[in-house]
Amino acid sequence: MCAVQKTLLAILLLFCGSATAQSGDPEFTKGWLLNARLTNGVVTSFHGSQPDSYAGGLGLNPQVTIVPHLLRAGVHLSGVYANKKASALAGPMMALKLKSMKLGHFGTIANLHLIAEANWGTHQQAMAGGGLGLEIAKLAHIGLSVQRDYRQSNWWLQSFIAIRLNKILPERDPYQ
Numbered sequence: 001m002c003a004v005q006k007t008l009l010a011i012l013l014l015f016c017g018s019a020t021a022q023s024g025d026p027e028f029t030k031g032w033l034l035n036a037r038l039t040n041g042v043v044t045s046f047h048g049s050q051p052d053s054y055a056g057g058l059g060l061n062p063q064v065t066i067v068p069h070l071l072r073a074g075v076h077l078s079g080v081y082a083n084k085k086a087s088a089l090a091g092p093m094m095a096l097k098l099k100s101m102k103l104g105h106f107g108t109i110a111n112l113h114l115i116a117e118a119n120w121g122t123h124q125q126a127m128a129g130g131g132l133g134l135e136i137a138k139l140a141h142i143g144l145s146v147q148r149d150y151r152q153s154n155w156w157l158q159s160f161i162a163i164r165l166n167k168i169l170p171e172r173d174p175y176q
Contacts, residue, residue, distance in 0.1 A: 001066045004047050005073065007035060007059050007163065010094055019119075021052065022107065023070045025108070025140075026107060026108055027069065027097060027100045027108055027135070028065055028068065028069050028070060028071070028072060028095075028097045028113075029069070030065050030068050031064070031065060032062065032063060032064040032065070033062070033063050033072075033164055033166060034057070034060065034063075034164070034165045035051070035062075035141060035162040035163065035164055035165065036059075036060060036061075036159055036162060036163055036165055037058070037059050037060070037061050037065070037076075037141070037161070038056075038057075038058055038161050039055070039057045039058075039078070039080070039158045039159070039160045040055075040056050040138050040158065040160070041055045041056070041157050041158030041159060042054060042055060042148060042156075042157050043082050043149075043154050043156050043157075044157065045155070045156070046154060046155065046156050051134055052154075052160045053082060053083050053084065054081070054082070055080060055081070055082035055083075055156055056081055056082075057078065057080030057082075057089070058079055058080065058146065059076060059078020059079065060076075060077050061075070061076050061077075061093070061162060062075060065094030066071070066088055070096065071094045071095070071096055073092070073093070073094045073095075074092070074093050074094075074095075074170060075091065075092055075093065076089070076090065076092075076093050076119060077089075078090075079125060080098075083123075085123055087122040088122045088123065089119040089120070089125060089127075090119065090123070091118040091119035091120055092117065092118055093115060093116065093117035093118075094115070094116045094117070095115050095133065096116075097112075098112045098113055098115045099111065099112045099113075104118055108153060109120055109134060109136065109137060110121045110134055110137065111131070111134070112134055113133050113134075113135065114130065114132060114133075115130050115132065115143065115145060116129075116130040117129065117130060117147070119147065124151050124152065126149060126150055126151040127144070127147040127148060127149045127150070127151050127156060128148060128150070129146050129156070130143060130145065130146070130147075130165045131143055131144045131145030131146060132158075138164065139163065139164050139168075140161070140162065140164070141160070141161070141162040142159075142160070142161050143159070144160075144162050145157075145159075145160065146158075
């Protein structure tokens with residue numbers, strides 16, 4: 001088990017104890033979501049000998065809640081343009097909710113979550129990394145991510161914006 005996996009496992013175990021205490025939290029509820037995600041960024045080696053190149057893409061990101069109010073898992077499927085080539089990327093992802101942002105008596109408006117993802121591409125990309133995301137009103141996501149391509153020895157630094165494509169189902173009252 002690598003250091004990144006050990007760190008993610010420790011964070012997951014740390015926050016699992018607080019999942020039952022957050023049962024009144026309307027964020028990361030049971031069910032699934034489907035996001036359309038637009039990415040924009042740069043591929044760099046952080047060496048002056050190679051120029052940085054633009055990276056952008058459009059993809060789908062279906063997710064399902066594993067631990068209500070805490071953890072979602074899903075996949076990332078996208079078409080990207082990077083290093084002057086078009087390619088496809090796919091891989092697993094997880095989102096761990098860090099904080100719900102409340103708006104006084106009006107309830108929560110957003111949540112901040114930690115993202116971990118890995119991607120493999122059609123041009124020998126093999127990446128792992130993560131970032132921070134902000135889900136706003138269960139309708140849109142914005143965030144930043146950093147991934148290391150360990151086959152091509154470069155870094156992907158990206159921002160993203162996503163919108164939810166599927167409907168938000170009303171929560172069922174457990175007492176009915």
